Amino acid sequence: MNNPDKKNDLSKPVEIIFQRGTLSVLSNHYKKLESSLPFLQWDQRSRSFRCHADKYRELIRFLYKNNIRYSDFAPNYNKLEINLKTDFTPFAYQSEALNAWNPTKRGITVLPTGTGKSYLAALAISEVQRSTLVLAPTIDLIIQWQQNLKEWFQCEVGLLGGGSNEIEDITVSTYDSARLQAETIGNRFCFLIFDECHHLPAPAYSQMTRSYIAPYKLGLTATPPGETERQQLLHEVLGPILYSRQIRHLSGDYLAPYRVNKIEVELTYEERMEYEHHREVYQAFRDKVPNLFGRRYSWERFVMHAYRSAEGRNAIRSFNRQKQISLSARRKMEELAGILIRHRDSRILIFTNDNKTAYHISSLFILPLITHETKAKERRLILENFRNGEWPYLVNSRVLNEGVDVPEADIAVIISGTATVREHVQRLGRILRKKDNKTAVLYEIITANTGEVYASKKRRTHSAYEAFS
Numbered sequence: 001m002n003n004p005d006k007k008n009d010l011s012k013p014v015e016i017i018f019q020r021g022t023l024s025v026l027s028n029h030y031k032k033l034e035s036s037l038p039f040l041q042w043d044q045r046s047r048s049f050r051c052h053a054d055k056y057r058e059l060i061r062f063l064y065k066n067n068i069r070y071s072d073f074a075p076n077y078n079k080l081e082i083n084l085k086t087d088f089t090p091f092a093y094q095s096e097a098l099n100a101w102n103p104t105k106r107g108i109t110v111l112p113t114g115t116g117k118s119y120l121a122a123l124a125i126s127e128v129q130r131s132t133l134v135l136a137p138t139i140d141l142i143i144q145w146q147q148n149l150k151e152w153f154q155c156e157v158g159l160l161g162g163g164s165n166e167i168e169d170i171t172v173s174t175y176d177s178a179r180l181q182a183e184t185i186g187n188r189f190c191f192l193i194f195d196e197c198h199h200l201p202a203p204a205y206s207q208m209t210r211s212y213i214a215p216y217k218l219g220l221t222a223t224p225p226g227e228t229e230r231q232q233l234l235h236e237v238l239g240p241i242l243y244s245r246q247i248r249h250l251s252g253d254y255l256a257p258y259r260v261n262k263i264e265v266e267l268t269y270e271e272r273m274e275y276e277h278h279r280e281v282y283q284a285f286r287d288k289v290p291n292l293f294g295r296r297y298s299w300e301r302f303v304m305h306a307y308r309s310a311e312g313r314n315a316i317r318s319f320n321r322q323k324q325i326s327l328s329a330r331r332k333m334e335e336l337a338g339i340l341i342r343h344r345d346s347r348i349l350i351f352t353n354d355n356k357t358a359y360h361i362s363s364l365f366i367l368p369l370i371t372h373e374t375k376a377k378e379r380r381l382i383l384e385n386f387r388n389g390e391w392p393y394l395v396n397s398r399v400l401n402e403g404v405d406v407p408e409a410d411i412a413v414i415i416s417g418t419a420t421v422r423e424h425v426q427r428l429g430r431i432l433r434k435k436d437n438k439t440a441v442l443y444e445i446i447t448a449n450t451g452e453v454y455a456s457k458k459r460r461t462h463s464a465y466e467a468f469s
Contacts, residue, residue, distance in 0.1 A: 013069035016059065018076070018187040021211030023056060025049040029068060037062060053186050054237075057215035074213055077131035077190040078169050084126050085154045091254055094120045097243040101218060102127065107239035108197060108219035112247045113429025114255055117220040118145065121193045122152050124218055125170065130190035133214070134172040137199050139376065145172040145195070162376070175205050182211035191216040198223055198422070200237055201230040209237050222429055223422040247425070247432065247464040255432040258440040260468035262456065264448045265331035275325045275450070278318035285315035326450035327416040328357045333364060335445050339413055340365065340393065343441075346410040347386065350395045351427050353416040358397040361415065370396045398423075400430060408435070414444045419455035421462045428464060 014027040025040060026048045027033055033040055033049060037059065040049040051059070056074060063070045090098070097109045097120055105128065111117050125132050134149070136142050139162040149157045149170055158171030160181065167185065178185075192212060194200055197219035200209070219238040225231055235241075251257055267275055289305055306312030340348065352358040355371045362369035368382050368391045385391040387408055394400075398417075409431045417423055431440040446452040460468075 013071045014063060016056075016070060016072050016074045018053060018074040018213060021053050021183040021186050022050050023053055023059065023074060023213070025051070025059070032066070032068075036066075052210040053213045054210045056213035060215075074187050075190070076187045080129045080131065080169055082126065082129070082153050082155055082170075084122060084152050086152055088119065090119070090123060091116065093243075093245055093250065093254065094123065098123050098127070100243040104239065105191075105216040105218075107217075107242035108221065108224065108234070110221055110224055110241055110244035110246075112245070112250060112255060112432065113222045113426060114433040115245070115250060117195070117222075118148055119152075121195075121218060121220060122149065124193070125149075125153075125191065128191045128216055130216070131169045131188060132171070132191040132193065133178065133185075133189040133212075134170075134193045134195065135175050135178050136172065136195040137175050139174065140379070141195060142172040142174055175199060175208070179204055179208035182208050186211040187213050189214050191218075193217075194219045194238065197221045197234065197238060198225050198230075201225060201233045206233055206237055223425050226421070247428070248466070251432070254434060256434045256438050256440045258428070258432060258442065260428075260442045260444070260465060262444045262446065262460075262468070263335055264446055264453075265329060265335055266448050267325065267450075268330050271325050271329060275322050278322035278325075281318035282315045282322065285311055323451065324354075324356065326447040326452050327353060328360055329447045332415055332445045332447065333361070335443075336361070336413060336415065337365070339411070339443055343411050346392070347389065347408045348393045348411040348413065349400060349409045349427075349430055350393065350413045350415060351400070351417060352395070352397045353418060355397045357416055358395050362395045365393075367391075367393045367395050370394065370399055372397070372399055374399075409433075410438055410440055412440075412442045414442070416452070417455070417459065419458040421459050424459040425462050425464055 012028055014025060014029065017024045017026070024043070024046060025033070034042075037051075039051045039055050039058070041051065043050045053074075060070075060072070093111070094116060097111065101107055101109065101124065109117065109120065111120070121134065134142075134145050136145055142159060142161055146157045146159055149172070153170065155170065156168045158166040158168035160167070160171060160173035160177040162174070167188065171189070189212065192209075192214040194217070198221045200206055200219070217238050219234070224241065225234060247255060285306065286302070289302065303316065306316050336350070350361060350367070352361065355373065358369055358371055361367065368385070370379055370382055374382070382391065382394065386394045389408070412427055412431045414424075414427060417427070428442050431442065444456060446456045
């Protein structure tokens with residue numbers, strides 16, 4: 001590294017400049033910075049040190065503690081004077097979570113769906129009083145955030161995503177929009193709030209955070225990642241889990257009490273014959289390539305191998321067909337009909353794992369439907385009619401798993417789903433918002449003697465299901 005000679009004037013302050021998602025650090029304290037801050041890299045072209053923007057907090061702390069004078073040109077955020085315009089008194093757990101976060105203003109809060117994580121975030125914004133960017137994974141969620149923050153603070157709230165490009169001192173953005181604009185707005189905000197932060201360990205998103213200087217960060221989730229590698233990455237980006245409460249801790253006092261009913265149905269004779277036929281076709285081909293199993297990503301390798309031959313492609317078609325038979329079995333529909341009749345005075349959410357089953361149920365029972373293909377305007381109309389009770393039943397294929405506010409729902413029916421614990425807990429959370437004397441009920445309908453039995457057992461390992469196992 002070519003450092004300037006020792007004759008440099010050490011009394012000259014360090015200069016910190018934000019440039020396209022990085023920090024440029026001009027200093028004559030080369031040796032001290034190089035030995036103490038390994039994240040600084042010498043850039044021969046600009047004759048300065050460089051680092052990712054997210055090292056801003058660590059850099060400033062080092063300079064301050066070591067009494068090194070500096071001129072900070074990096075931040076472009078503002079000090080605010082805003083107050084919450086609501087009479088709502090925080091619940092005890094919200095105050096506890098805020099107090100746990102406050103000392104460092106960096107870390108993760110784990111709370112179940114329906115417990116007011118967004119209001120906790122508003123309390124934190126009011127505490128910090130600096131320009132804030134709230135990130136969420138979907139358009140529906142950022143619109144919901146914008147509406148809530150406008151109501152609570154009675155101020156303009158910017159929006160990035162879904163065709164909007166409005167930046168205010170409080171702004172909400174999709175993860176994707178924040179990623180695309182990181183190099184230009186990375187110094188615009190002092191405080192970043194990551195809703196549904198379990199999405200953050202995705203490579204593109206975790207890399208995006210490196211371009212923001214924000215010294216304060218808050219992660220919100222009901223379901224933190226279980227994989228060690230993803231946990232570590234999340235903690236590196238946001239800090240540790242500082243506060244955590246599970247459904248079982250809050251049910252009854254802050255969440256609606258609930259029941260979970262698992263219903264196993266049999267395939268009809270015709271369905272069973274077709275199911276077994278297609279399963280045999282699939283297994284016959286699979287057994288010819290056993291060496292592809294037991295490895296990491298073995299399913300992807302199997303599919304790639306299968307599509308090289310007509311026999312393999314036929315095996316994949318049979319696998320998909322036997323799966324579809326179990327997902328939309330006739331007796332599942334009969335059970336669903338009984339539930340709709342039994343709870344005809346309730347608000348009911350019906351979850352499927354795929355669009356095909358969702359469309360089948362919507363057509364069979366003439367019920368409103370939301371999938372990822374539903375246009376934004378139509379989706380808003382459907383959700384509004386569900387909330388006001390005009391359309392009390394709503395079918396969806398995974399799009400309401402997380403985030404969307406549906407407080408009036410009392411009953412959830414899981415027709416099909418993945419084996420992941422997160423999805424199952426999120427679906428339960430959709431019906432747990434406390435209201436009057438309601439008791440929420442989750443129905444899980446699975447097809448006996450199919451792969452659904454294993455998937456059901458795996459996804460019910462969360463503590464929320466201990467009393468119903």
